[in-house]
Amino acid sequence: MRQLVRIASWLYAVLIYGFIFLPVVVLVLFSLQATSFPIPPFTGPSLRWYDAVLSDTRLTSALVNSLLVASISSLAAVTLGFLSAWGFARFVLPGSGLLRGLITLPLTVSYLIIGMGLLVLFNWAGVPKSLLAAGIGHVVINLPLCFAIIYSQMGDHQINIERAARDLGAPEWKVLLLITVPVMTPAIFAGFFLSMTFSWDEFVISFLLTRFDTTLPVEIWNLLRSGLNPKTNAVGSLVFAVSIVLVVFFELTLLRRKPA
Amino acid sequence: MSAPLVDISSVSHRFGQHTVLKDVSLRIEPGSYTILLGPSGSGKTTLLSILGGFVTPSEGKVFIRGEDCTSVPPAKRPTTTVFQDYALFPHMSVGGNVGFGLRMQGVDGATRAAKAREALALVGLAAAFDKKPHQLSGGQRQRVALARALVIEPAVLLLDEPLGALDLKLRRQMQDELKAIQKRVGTAFIHVTHDQEEAMALADHCVVMNDGRIEDEGPPERVYARPATRFSATFMGESTILAGTVTEAKDRTSIVATPVGPVSLPVALPVGSTVELAIRPEHLVLGETSGDVRLGTAEVSDVVFQGSFKRVLAVSAQVPSLHFIARLPATATVQPGDTVAISCHTDQIILLTD
Amino acid sequence: MNSAGNNPPPRAGRALPRASSALPWALVTPALGWTLLFFVLPFIAMGFSSLTAHEGGGFTLSNYSQFFTNPSYWQAMVNSLQVTAIVTVISVLLAYPFAWILAEQVPERWQRLALMLAVLPFWTSYVVRSYSWLLVLAQNGVINRALTGSGLFAEPLQLANTRFATVTGFVHFFVMLLTLTIFANLKQLSPSYRKAAADLGAGPVRTFLHVVLPLTLPGIMVGAFLTFVLCIGDYITPQILGGNNELLMPQLVMMQIGRRGDFPLASALSIILMAVVTIAYFACARWLKIERA
Numbered sequence: 001m002r003q004l005v006r007i008a009s010w011l012y013a014v015l016i017y018g019f020i021f022l023p024v025v026v027l028v029l030f031s032l033q034a035t036s037f038p039i040p041p042f043t044g045p046s047l048r049w050y051d052a053v054l055s056d057t058r059l060t061s062a063l064v065n066s067l068l069v070a071s072i073s074s075l076a077a078v079t080l081g082f083l084s085a086w087g088f089a090r091f092v093l094p095g096s097g098l099l100r101g102l103i104t105l106p107l108t109v110s111y112l113i114i115g116m117g118l119l120v121l122f123n124w125a126g127v128p129k130s131l132l133a134a135g136i137g138h139v140v141i142n143l144p145l146c147f148a149i150i151y152s153q154m155g156d157h158q159i160n161i162e163r164a165a166r167d168l169g170a171p172e173w174k175v176l177l178l179i180t181v182p183v184m185t186p187a188i189f190a191g192f193f194l195s196m197t198f199s200w201d202e203f204v205i206s207f208l209l210t211r212f213d214t215t216l217p218v219e220i221w222n223l224l225r226s227g228l229n230p231k232t233n234a235v236g237s238l239v240f241a242v243s244i245v246l247v248v249f250f251e252l253t254l255l256r257r258k259p260a
Numbered sequence: 261m262s263a264p265l266v267d268i269s270s271v272s273h274r275f276g277q278h279t280v281l282k283d284v285s286l287r288i289e290p291g292s293y294t295i296l297l298g299p300s301g302s303g304k305t306t307l308l309s310i311l312g313g314f315v316t317p318s319e320g321k322v323f324i325r326g327e328d329c330t331s332v333p334p335a336k337r338p339t340t341t342v343f344q345d346y347a348l349f350p351h352m353s354v355g356g357n358v359g360f361g362l363r364m365q366g367v368d369g370a371t372r373a374a375k376a377r378e379a380l381a382l383v384g385l386a387a388a389f390d391k392k393p394h395q396l397s398g399g400q401r402q403r404v405a406l407a408r409a410l411v412i413e414p415a416v417l418l419l420d421e422p423l424g425a426l427d428l429k430l431r432r433q434m435q436d437e438l439k440a441i442q443k444r445v446g447t448a449f450i451h452v453t454h455d456q457e458e459a460m461a462l463a464d465h466c467v468v469m470n471d472g473r474i475e476d477e478g479p480p481e482r483v484y485a486r487p488a489t490r491f492s493a494t495f496m497g498e499s500t501i502l503a504g505t506v507t508e509a510k511d512r513t514s515i516v517a518t519p520v521g522p523v524s525l526p527v528a529l530p531v532g533s534t535v536e537l538a539i540r541p542e543h544l545v546l547g548e549t550s551g552d553v554r555l556g557t558a559e560v561s562d563v564v565f566q567g568s569f570k571r572v573l574a575v576s577a578q579v580p581s582l583h584f585i586a587r588l589p590a591t592a593t594v595q596p597g598d599t600v601a602i603s604c605h606t607d608q609i610i611l612l613t614d
Numbered sequence: 615m616n617s618a619g620n621n622p623p624p625r626a627g628r629a630l631p632r633a634s635s636a637l638p639w640a641l642v643t644p645a646l647g648w649t650l651l652f653f654v655l656p657f658i659a660m661g662f663s664s665l666t667a668h669e670g671g672g673f674t675l676s677n678y679s680q681f682f683t684n685p686s687y688w689q690a691m692v693n694s695l696q697v698t699a700i701v702t703v704i705s706v707l708l709a710y711p712f713a714w715i716l717a718e719q720v721p722e723r724w725q726r727l728a729l730m731l732a733v734l735p736f737w738t739s740y741v742v743r744s745y746s747w748l749l750v751l752a753q754n755g756v757i758n759r760a761l762t763g764s765g766l767f768a769e770p771l772q773l774a775n776t777r778f779a780t781v782t783g784f785v786h787f788f789v790m791l792l793t794l795t796i797f798a799n800l801k802q803l804s805p806s807y808r809k810a811a812a813d814l815g816a817g818p819v820r821t822f823l824h825v826v827l828p829l830t831l832p833g834i835m836v837g838a839f840l841t842f843v844l845c846i847g848d849y850i851t852p853q854i855l856g857g858n859n860e861l862l863m864p865q866l867v868m869m870q871i872g873r874r875g876d877f878p879l880a881s882a883l884s885i886i887l888m889a890v891v892t893i894a895y896f897a898c899a900r901w902l903k904i905e906r907a
Contacts, residue, residue: 009715016712017732020790023746024735026756030749038749040759080645087641103645106653108895109888110847112864116884117656120663120877140652143645160347163314167334167341168361168412172637182351201739204849208871217741224745224854228752236742243737251730 024240031233038230049234059235062219066200069131069215073138074195080139081146082188086180089154090162100151104144114140115205122209129211137205142198146191153187193250197243263326265290265448266311266416271320273306280306281317282472288416288450288465293442295480296452297459297496298469304452305420307469311450312341312418325415335364338415342422346405348393354380354404355389361412379407382441399430406438410445419451423458435461456496460484468492490536490612499538499610500584502555506533519579520556520602525611536612541587543608546572546594551603558584560598565590574600664882668874677882687866687883691890694863697777697852698845701784702838708785709792710834716793717800729797736790744854747783748774751855775857783851788844792837799833800826839898843891863887 030038034046053059087093088100106114118137127133158180165179166172181188203217210218216239223232264287273281281303288294296304309315310322313334321330329337340361348357358376359367367375380386383403393401402422409417422438423431439462442449453459459466459480466480468491476483476492487493490501504518506529514529515522516537523537545551558574569587572594576582584602588594667674681687712732720728735743750756751773758770773779803826811821849864856862861869863883870880 006719009719012711013715013719016708016789019786020732020735022756023743023750023786024738026749027742027746037754039752039754040756080648084642084645087638091638091641093638093642099642099646102654103649106649108843108891109653110843110864110891112847112849112867113884113888114653114656116867116871116880117660118652119871120881121652121656121659123877124659124663136652139648143648147645157345157347160343160345161349163334164341164343164347164408165349165360167312167339168408169335169364170360171335171364174364179349183349185351197737201737203739203741217739220739220741220745221850224741228749232745233749236738236745239742240735240738243739244734247734247737 027233027240028237030230031237033230033233036230038228038233049230050238052231053234053238056231059216059219062214062216063238065131065213066216069135069138069206070196070199073135073199074142074192076135077139077142077195078146078150078188078192080143081191082150082184085147085151085154086176089151090159100147103147106140107144107148111141111202111204115208118205119208129209131210131213131215133209134206134215137209138195138199138202141202141205142195145198146195149191149194150184150187153184158183190250193246197246197250200246201239201243264288265292265325266450267323267326268307268311269321269323271307271310271317271322273303273310273315273317273319280472281310284320284472284474286467286474286477288448290448291446292448292464293439293462294448294450294465294467295459295463296450296467296469297454297456297463299454299495301471302469303472304454304469308341308418308420308450308452311416312339313337314341339418340409340412340414341418341420342402342405342409344421344424346393346401348401348404348408350393352393353389354385354391354393354396357393357404358408358411360408365412375411376407379411380404382410382444383407384437398426399434402426402434403437406441410441410447414447416448416450419449421452421454423453423455431455431458432461438462459496466496468496470495484540485610487538487610487612490538493538493610493612498541498585500541500544500582500586501612502537502539502582504535504537506531506535518555519582520576521554523553523609524606525609526606527611529613533613538610538612539604539608540610541571541585543604544584544586545603545605546574546586546588546592546600548601550601551605553604553606553609555584555602555604557599558602560594560596560600563594563596570594574602576602660881660884663878664885666878668876668878677879678886680879681883681886686861690861690863690866691886693777693860694846694887695890697780697784697862698842701781701788701845702841704781704785705788705792705841706834706838709789709837710796712789713793713796713800717797729794733790733794736787736794740787740848740850741854743787744783744851747779747786747855751779751782774855775859777856777860780852780856780862783855784845784848787851788841791844792834792841795833795837795840796830799830803829835898839895842894842898846891847887 029042031049032044032046034043034048084103088096093099115137118133118140122129122133161183162175162179165175170178201217202215203221206215207218207221216235220232220235220239223229223235266286266288268284268286271281271284272279284303284307286307296307298304306315310317313329313332313336316331321328323329324338334341349360352360355373355376358379359372362372362375377386377389380389383406385400385403385407388396388400388404393404396404406422419438423434426434435458438449438451451462463480466477466483467474468476468483468487470491476488476496480496483492483496487496487499493499494501502518502520502523504516504523506514507517507522508515509529509531512526512528514525514527516525516529516535518537529535544555556576556578558576560572560574562573564571564573567590569590570592572584572586572588572592574584574586576584577599586602594600664677665673665675667676681691716725716728716732748755752758753770753772753774755774757773761767762770807825807829808821811825816824847864849868852862853865853868858865864887867880867883867887870876870883
C-alpha cells in the first residue's frame with residue numbers, strides 16, 4: 001500500500017512537472033531554431049534569433065524602458081511602503097485600521113481595472129500616455145504589496161528594539177537609520193525584488209498607459225501579431241531569464257531572513 | 261533619611277476605560293534592589309513603563325533625583341530598561357550593542373570599545389565582544405542586555421521580567437548573578453516579576469501589587485512574615501486563611517471566633533470586627549505534638565513529595581470549605597485519608613485586618 | 615491658591631518633541647496620498663465616465679443598461695464566470711495532490727528546491743507564458759505533431775483559439791499559485807495533529823479526510839478566491855489563446871477602448887466586473903466564517 005502510494009506520487013509529480021515545464025521547454029528550445037518557424041522539427045541549435053532580438057532597437061529600447069520603469073517604480077513603492085508601514089506600526093493613529101485597509105485595497109482589484117481607471121483619469125486630466133504614466137500605475141499595484149510585507153515584519157520585538165535605542169539616547173532619525181532600516185533590510189529587499197518582478201512582467205497597465213515608448217511585454221505583444229516567430233521565442237526566453245534572476249535574488253533575501 | 265532616588269507620587273493610569281494604576285505612591289532609595297511583584301494585570305509593568313518614560317501617567321508625578329521626569333522621554337531620563345525579550349539589535353555585534361548608548365552620547369570609538377569590554381567583563385562575557393546576538397544563548401543575551409543598559413551608568417536600571425524567558429535552572433543561576441552585579445555597581449535596580457521566589461531571593465525592598473494598587477511593601481522577610489493584606493499573604497508564599505469575628509477584648513488580648521473554634525490573640529481589637537487569620541504552611545502542626553491554638557481535626561486529602569519537604573493538603577472535619585496547607589518534613593509518614601489534629605502557635609498567626 | 619505645585623511650567627526641550635505628533639502623519643501621508651490620487655480618484659473618474667454618454671456627453675444610464683440588454687455583453691460575463699469556475703476547480707484538484715506530494719513524500723532537504731522548481735515558470739510574464747502555450751497547442755505545434763506523427767490522429771486537432779486553450783493556459787498558471795499556497799498550508803500544520811490522529815487509531819486515509827483536509831480547507835478557500843479574482847480580470851490569456859471566437863469580460867472591456875474609444879462603456883463594464891468580484895468576495899468571506907465556526 002505504502003509502496004503503491006509512493007509510485008503513484010512519483011508518477012503524478014512527474015506529470016505535473018511535465019505540464020508546468022512543457023511550454024517553457026518548447027519556448028526555449030525553439031528560440032534556438034535555425035529556420036523561420038518555431039514548430040517541429042527542431043532545426044537548431046542556432047543563436048540567429050537572439051542576434052535578431054539584440055539588433056532590433058525597438059526591442060532593446062523596450063527592454064531598457066522595462067528595466068527603468070521596474071526599478072524606479074519599485075524604489076518608489078518600497079519607499080512609500082516602508083515609511084507608511086513604519087508610521088502605522090509605531091504610532092497610534094486615528095482610523096489606523098481603515099487607512100491600512102485603504103492602502104492594501106488595490107491588491108484585491110485586477111490590474112485591468114486599475115489601468116482602466118488611470119486611463120480614464122489621465123485622459124480627462126490631459127496627462128499624455130507615457131512610461132511615466134505606466135510607472136505610476138506600477139507603483140499603485142506594488143505599494144500595497146511592499147506595505148503588507150514590511151508591515152507584517154514590524155512585530156513587537158522590532159518595536160522593543162527601537163524603544164531600547166531611544167532609551168539609550170538615540171534621536172528619532174538615528175533610530176530610523178541605525179536600527180529600523182538595517183533590521184528591516186530583508187523585508188525591504190523582499191518588497192523591492194517582488195515589485196521588480198511584478199513590474200517587469202506587467203502587461204495590461206503598460207499597454208493602456210503607454211504609446212510610442214513602451215515596455216518589453218507590450219513590445220512582445222506587438223510581435224505576436226506577426227504570428228509564431230522564433231524571434232518572439234528568443235525575446236520571451238530573455239524575459240524569462242531576467243525574471244529568474246530576480247526570483248533568485250528574492251529567494252536569497254528570504255533565506256537571509258531566516259537566521260535573524 | 262536622605263532624599264529618595266525615585267519618588268512616585270499619586271500616579272494613576274488609564275488605558276481607555278480601563279484603569280491599570282490607582283493612586284500609586286512609591287519611594288526608592290539609592291543603591292537598593294526593588295522588586296515589583298504581582299500577577300499579570302496587576303499594573304507592575306505599566307508602573308515600570310512609567311518609570312522608563314515609555315508611558316506618561318494619566319495623573320500623578322514621577323521625580324527622579326528630585327527632578328520632575330513625568331513627561332521626559334526615555335532618552336533624556338537617567339533610567340535604562342532591560343527588556344523582557346532583551347531587544348538586542350540583531351544586525352550589530354555584541355560590542356556594537358553594548359557601545360550603542362555611548363555612541364549616542366558622542367563618545368569616540370576607542371573609549372566606547374574599552375568601556376563596552378569593561379561592561380561585558382562585568383557580566384562575565386568578555387569573550388563575546390565580536391559575536392552577533394543570534395550566536396548567543398538566552399542567558400548570554402540577557403547579560404548583554406544588562407551590560408548595554410549599565411554601560412551608560414544610569415541612576416536607575418529597570419528590568420522587565422528579565423528572567424522570564426529562561427528555564428528554571430538558568431533563572432536561579434542568573435538570579436544570583438544579578439544580585440552580585442547590583443551589589444558591585446551599586447546602581448538602584450527596579451525589577452518586575454511574578455515569581456515570588458525570585459522576589460524573595462533578590463529584593464532589598466519588595467513591592468507587592470494587585471489590581472493597580474500596592475498591597476504591601478517592605479523588606480521581603482517582613483512581607484513574608486507579616487503580610488499586610490490577604491492578597492500579600494497568599495501571593496507571596498502560601499497561607500491557610502481563617503475568617504473570624506472578634507467576640508471579646510480585654511486589655512491586650514482579643515478572642516476571635518473562627519469556624520474551628522475560638523482563637524486568642526495578644527492584640528487589642530474592637531469587638532464585633534471581622535478579621536482574617538493567616539497561617540504559613542510551615543507553622544501548622546499536624547498530629548499529637550500540638551501547638552497552643554487548636555484548629556480541630558482534618559482529613560488529609562493530598563500529600564505531595566517535594567524533595568526537601570512534603571506539602572500536605574487537608575480538609576477540615578468541622579468546616580468542609582476550609583482547606584489547610586501544611587509543610588511537613590520529608591520524613592513525615594502522613595498518608596491521604598488520615599485524620600489528624602491540627603494546631604498552631606499563637607505567635608505565628610498573622611492577623612489580616614483589611 | 616498656588617497652582618504651580620500642580621502644573622510646573624513645561625521645560626523646553628525636555629518634554630516629548632512636538633514633531634512626534636506630526637511625524638507619524640508625515641510618514642503615512644505619501645502612501646495614502648498616492649493611493650487616493652492614483653487609485654481612489656481614478657475609480658471616481660471611472661464612475662463618472664460610466665454615467666456619461668459616449669456621443670455628446672451628458673448623463674445617461676445606457677452604458678449599464680446595454681450590458682443587461684445586449685446579449686453578447688451578457689454572454690461575455692457568462693463565459694467569464696464559466697471559464698473562471700472551471701479553471702478554479704481544475705486547478706485546485708490538480709494542485710492539492712501535487713502540494714501534498716511535495717510536502718509529504720519529498721524528503722525534507724529537497725522540498726525547497728522541488729517547490730522552487732515547481733513554480734519557476736510562475737514568474738514569467740503573462741504574455742510570454744500564453745505565447746508558449748500557443749506554440750504547444752498550435753495547428754502544427756508540438757502536441758499536434760506528436761499526435762499525427764504517432765498515427766493516433768490523421769488530422770491535427772483544433773486546440774488553439776478555443777476555450778480549451780484558454781483554460782489550459784490559466785490552469786498552468788494557477789496550479790503553480792495554488793501549489794505554493796496549499797504547500798505553505800500543509801507545512802504549517804503541526805505534525806502532532808497527525809500523530810494524535812494516528813495515536814487515536816485513525817488510518818492514513820481517515821487522518822487525511824478528518825484532520826488534514828479540514829485544517830487546510832481555509833487555506834484552499836483563500837487560494838481559490840485569489841484564483842477567481844486573478845482569472846476573471848485577466849485579458850492576455852483569453853486574448854492570445856482563446857482568440858476572438860468567444861469573448862470574456864476583459865476582452866470586451868479592451869475592445870471598447872481599442873476599436874471604438876468608448877471610455878464610458880468600458881468604464882461601466884469594468885465597474886460591473888468589479889461588482890461581481892466584490893459580491894464573490896463577500897460570499898466567500900461568509901463561507902469562510904461558517905467554516906471556522
